[in-house]
Amino acid sequence: MTNTTNTNVKKRKSPLDFPFQFSLKINGHIICRRGFYVNDFNPDVKLSYELKEMMDRLVGMGVDENTTMGIIPAHLKSQSEDYQWSRYNPYYVYQDTKVKREPIRKDYFTFSIISNEEVISESVFENKFMLYSLDNQVDITKIISPIIKEIEYYFSLDEYTQNYMDKDLAWKSSIWEYGEKRKINA
16 A cells, blocks of 8 residues: 555645734733735825724723723623623522632733734733633634724725824824834744
8 A cells, every 4th residue: 555645735824924913912921813814905004093993993992981892802891791691690699798809810911913023003901891710711713803804994995094183193103113123922
């Protein structure tokens, strides 16, 4: 008998093989990193107001009555509520005793959009809604597609706002230059 190997098997691409990636980290530990393509990428997005709007739609925390939670925090909050209700026992009589509670550990989520190993945009938000341990509990597989669609939409617009309320957004260029120098740790 001869050994034959199938050469038609496709190797799965690493997120680093794509021109764009996003990553979600908890306390600096990567929990999700996905690569994707953007058709008709417009590099003017880097110095635009629309980049801020996109990040608000993805990771905004809805701090006042005029804003809503972004896609990621809303999903994590929903996931936390589902977890709590799945463990609720309506037949258990809860005692009104004072329980000594451990201080809540503050966890920070970092969402980054990366192009060719350089950070385009990054946002950090605090865990204010997940009341259970984060160890192996965060699952964003259901929202990966909406996240990528949102990024693709904003990255391929024809025109971007470079002036906002009579202010030139060129001051961001120094921030962008800093971001260009900062490389991503693989």
